[in-house]
Amino acid sequence: MALVAGVDSSTQSTKVVVCDADTGMVVREGRAAHLDSTEADPALWWAAFEEASAGLLDGVGAIGVGGQQHGMVCLDAAGEVVRPALLWNDTRSAPAAAELVTELGGPRAWVEAVGSVPVASFTVTKLRWFARAEPELAARAEAVLLPHDWLTWRLGGRSAYTTDRGDASGTGYFSAATGSYRTDILKLAFGRDLELPRVASPSSVVGETSSGAVISAGTGDNMAAALGLGLRPGDVVVSLGTSGTAFGVSEVASADASGAVAGFADATGRHLPLVCTLNAARVLSTVAGLLGVSLAELDSLALSAAPGADGLTLLPYLDGERTPNLPDARGLLAGLTRANATPANLARAAVEGMLGGLADALDALTAQGMPVNRVLLIGGAAASEAVRAVAPALFGAPVSVPDPAEYVALGAARQAAWALRGGAEPPEWPVAAVEIAGESTPSVRAAYARVRDGAQDLLR
Numbered sequence: 001m002a003l004v005a006g007v008d009s010s011t012q013s014t015k016v017v018v019c020d021a022d023t024g025m026v027v028r029e030g031r032a033a034h035l036d037s038t039e040a041d042p043a044l045w046w047a048a049f050e051e052a053s054a055g056l057l058d059g060v061g062a063i064g065v066g067g068q069q070h071g072m073v074c075l076d077a078a079g080e081v082v083r084p085a086l087l088w089n090d091t092r093s094a095p096a097a098a099e100l101v102t103e104l105g106g107p108r109a110w111v112e113a114v115g116s117v118p119v120a121s122f123t124v125t126k127l128r129w130f131a132r133a134e135p136e137l138a139a140r141a142e143a144v145l146l147p148h149d150w151l152t153w154r155l156g157g158r159s160a161y162t163t164d165r166g167d168a169s170g171t172g173y174f175s176a177a178t179g180s181y182r183t184d185i186l187k188l189a190f191g192r193d194l195e196l197p198r199v200a201s202p203s204s205v206v207g208e209t210s211s212g213a214v215i216s217a218g219t220g221d222n223m224a225a226a227l228g229l230g231l232r233p234g235d236v237v238v239s240l241g242t243s244g245t246a247f248g249v250s251e252v253a254s255a256d257a258s259g260a261v262a263g264f265a266d267a268t269g270r271h272l273p274l275v276c277t278l279n280a281a282r283v284l285s286t287v288a289g290l291l292g293v294s295l296a297e298l299d300s301l302a303l304s305a306a307p308g309a310d311g312l313t314l315l316p317y318l319d320g321e322r323t324p325n326l327p328d329a330r331g332l333l334a335g336l337t338r339a340n341a342t343p344a345n346l347a348r349a350a351v352e353g354m355l356g357g358l359a360d361a362l363d364a365l366t367a368q369g370m371p372v373n374r375v376l377l378i379g380g381a382a383a384s385e386a387v388r389a390v391a392p393a394l395f396g397a398p399v400s401v402p403d404p405a406e407y408v409a410l411g412a413a414r415q416a417a418w419a420l421r422g423g424a425e426p427p428e429w430p431v432a433a434v435e436i437a438g439e440s441t442p443s444v445r446a447a448y449a450r451v452r453d454g455a456q457d458l459l460r
């Protein structure tokens, strides 16, 4: 049995899986936690990878890395990290994003240039912030990489100084449509050129580890998840991790000047229109902490309340929000009365509020012509019984839950198997999923929309 490994270096943790290269069956896996911060020393990602992969990689013939998107990893001339990486969920570059949108000529100009309208998550806005806020440190920067690029480079050395089309499409200076960098945009943001990694093709081998395993190109975590699920047109993923994302694979690029749908590329040479919220799984853990209960107890409380939480609505912008682009927003609990002020209603409002943002994300994809025939629910919070009860009621499409697995790491492993074996398409790895049912509750979405739209001025 040939073995391949996949890595998911995401916001809260690193996960590693080792799979049968032919079937995708997971035979070994490990994980290690990350610090809770919106900036990180990449050395901590490497330490987490070493911890999570300890004892797992013997006999592995290929390895691929899926990483959280957008992180700004700047290196000096000696290849040393200049400052901790600013991560996708760091919002300090929101003013820089607004400046850059104006400087290039507005949202439509950005969509035509790179397929997306940049917000604080995008690497290009972080480079602008870096150049303006920390000029002496920025003067030392000679190159900029993404988190998965940096880990791939650490694994394979100079030859593995690469990225892929999928992750590159989240920088704001790469066009998924043309497959080329827009170095003019990088220079507009940062003030001068920086060395960028070579964009490797989807099934290429970019290097070799010290133990002789070939290294695939890697990709961004959402692109890897799409690969791990073997996503087909009509399937849309809702991923509930630190971020909430809704995305699907498309043969054509999206072009949403509203900025809600980012025109990313996938990891197979196609496109991955994607909507991302800043608030997902941690809405549940935060409210569980507020109530002093476990996640399982939060589930029980939420399931004991009626749909609509007796009029209690939570707009869960607890870390600001990315979609809608309200980086300085705070959460808002509306409709509170003496009668509905119960732990059960608050738990229910947390689940419905978090999923309300993802239901809006699905609407944004539909508006861009993305067919939503089936929703696949993944990410840590997909394990929640309350989430599984509420999602079908809000999403307006059949919802299925794939067998529990780390689909980002699985996708990276599938890419590694593709690089190992070659061929026009990645190996066929079966993914089983169970459909979950739920009665539609349009009144819950209507209540969420009223609070969302009515509070816009309060939220800026």
Ligand SMILES: Nc1ncnc2c1ncn2[C@@H]1O[C@H](COP(=O)(O)OP(=O)(O)O)[C@@H](O)[C@H]1O
Pocket: 010, 011, 012, 013, 240, 241, 242, 243, 281, 282, 284, 285, 295, 379, 380, 381, 382, 383, 384, 385
């Ligand atoms: N049963 C559960 N119910 C609700 N949330 C859960 C459950 N299990 C895990 N989570 C949450 O999932 C998150 C981790 O999901 P994951 O997809 O690994 O995140 P990321 O990829 O962003 O690091 C954590 O915030 C954790 O609290």
Ligand SMILES: O=C(CO)[C@@H](O)[C@H](O)COP(=O)(O)O
Pocket: 010, 011, 012, 067, 068, 069, 070, 088, 121, 170, 220, 221, 222, 241, 242, 243, 244, 245, 274, 276
């Ligand atoms: O910014 C995005 C997508 O544009 C996020 O999806 C990040 O890629 C982080 O992913 P998770 O850590 O939540 O998996």
